[in-house]
Amino acid sequence: MALIVQKYGGTSVGSPERIKNVAQRVAHHHRQGHRVVVVLSAMSGETNRLLALAREISANPSPRELDVIAATGEQVTIGLVAIALHEMGFKARSYTGGQVRILTDSAHTKARILDIDEGNMRRDLDDGAIVIVAGFQGVDAEGNITTLGRGGSDTSAVALAAALSADECQIYTDVDGVYTTDPRIVPEARRLDTITVEEMLEMASLGSKVLQIRAVEFAGKYKVKLRVLSSFDAPDSNAPGTLITFEEDENMEQAIISGIAFSRDEAKISVMGVLDKPGVAHAILGPIAAANVDVDMIVQNIGASGQTDFSFTVHRNEYQRALAVLAAERTKGFSAREIIGDDKICKVSVVGIGMRSHVGLASKMFKALADEGINIKMISTSEIKISVVIDEKYLELAVRVLHQAFELDKDDVAV
């Protein structure tokens, strides 16, 4: 008999019909003898509806009151799922974040969980009841309602699993696991049985939006066994989803390369011919950060004759703003021969924990791209990934070519 925390997102509880479906899935696990804690998001669209109401009244609403309003979304869902379980003859009891007592700091709209009182939940579980908890929300030390920010329900689920020392935290989404790459681009993409947390983080930040990064970090920190599953399978399906692992010595058959991630929404900016001296990176990127523009890849080429070229990527939506910031700073903060940019690029990455111990992966990647005539504009590497920036028109081709080159469609990966 295991203790399982299950989290269902907004589309999984998007209608009374879908809510009954969630109740059936929860019941299936309860019938198997497991103790189940269910964490829920708001019905899809509801959080946006509520925040839009607030914005109709003020362009800059108070974060404390936004949390009071937004927290109602999950409160409705927990009541509805509890009612659906009662209707099926099960004991179930709903809890808001404040009722559990999920204690957070007071950073409204982006609060962090400090402590969870598991007493009420344990009592109900001992009593044979299913516990239903509102995700995304908590309460600060003064009793103010707080929310964890978008996607915070994943974090709630992982934190509850950690507090209850749950055997597993199951995240139900609209996909049935983590894939080697997007199946819409590569039909042969294969669901991974396991993925390490580091790989998952690289996959998530690169656009495989299956899990919130913060929740994955949290799971890594507290060693919570995390599994991604589909809420669209039959409620009594025993599909395994993808298990996210934290220890390399777990004795699992570990693929060298896990997947091909990509991101379409990038733009590249190059500052050419700046003086190659200490402080120049800060002179360029400082104002960018001050303007709240997130920078992703950063590359500095070795320069000749005391000059260097400095390139970085930003989100495409912030491309024009970043260019404007640099234009304003160019004469004051740094001097440059030329500032050029390109917003028709994309980023493709090969991700795998196996890179740590295998050489030659980078050249294999570059060769596969070169064979198709795809020009590489930027390269950046980390311990477990190699990313390249290429023309956006080559995105699908590059992903397919790399998926094949690394034989990700096969169960046993040879490099």
Add this chain to the structure above:
Amino acid sequence: MALIVQKYGGTSVGSPERIKNVAQRVAHHHRQGHRVVVVLSAMSGETNRLLALAREISANPSPRELDVIAATGEQVTIGLVAIALHEMGFKARSYTGGQVRILTDSAHTKARILDIDEGNMRRDLDDGAIVIVAGFQGVDAEGNITTLGRGGSDTSAVALAAALSADECQIYTDVDGVYTTDPRIVPEARRLDTITVEEMLEMASLGSKVLQIRAVEFAGKYKVKLRVLSSFDAPDSNAPGTLITFEEDENMEQAIISGIAFSRDEAKISVMGVLDKPGVAHAILGPIAAANVDVDMIVQNIGASGQTDFSFTVHRNEYQRALAVLAAERTKGFSAREIIGDDKICKVSVVGIGMRSHVGLASKMFKALADEGINIKMISTSEIKISVVIDEKYLELAVRVLHQAFELDKDDVAV
């Protein structure tokens, strides 16, 4: 500088535009130097939408979970009104029932208030802030969310006013006070400056649905000064509304008759020729009550030769059910010569505290009706009202005739 509790109902906060209007009215009182506590209902239609969601999942949803769901309606409104006040530059802070700590019993969906912790509200008021409280809801001793039942926001407001020893509790509705009768029937109907709580109760139960009866009783019990005002007047209007008074010796100019109330939704049932012996009323009405049919007027005529005729009125929607109950009981519980009914009737009442000390009012009423050829089918009297049952087709005529007969269109009422 007074402490005022203001309650706004669902139509008053039915849209972002209306919410801004409420904020302006609250601000107007705050600017005048008053300390203001605002009690809010859910946006109109919202509670019904939430309960309908629950009923889509179960025909018989758990009352505890219904309360969890329904309480979100007011929680959204308090956040929105607080944001609207911030936008105008005022300090304001929202509280759910649980955050105030409005302690209730555990009778979900119809809980009663046991105690109110005024500490948080006092601290905010002392700090110059406007306090915004969710009506209709509280929390039981175990921390479960409870609701007070339909219209409970009026009760919340009165209870908060009592707990804070407020100088006045203002109930804002879509009418600007209590009228001598419905102005849609009698254009000369006049807004009453004051009305006693007993008269208000009679007027409310007879169809002048301005205030929840329970709230009025609560106000009477705790001597809360209650005023009914319109939320559709200009926010800076100083319209006085109608003050509800509790003491006859308040030295106010007290009209003898306050108004003409009426109810359209009545049906009359007569059980003819029953034995005139102890227990017969119970034999007839016991099964009616057991079937959860509310009985309004009850009249028993003195009978001849050991027999009597027994009449009562029920809501028109329950007329057929009441007849069926009597038909089933007729042979078992009592014997009667005939059971007849009429669902084309209405009830018209003259209400006034002055009746206690003035005679001849009944005959004045009966004469006015007789002069118009209106036949009276039933009469029932209490200390402060006289009600008659008449053909429903005469309702408007009767109300107009009585309004005129008692000179309710004039400020100084002579009888």
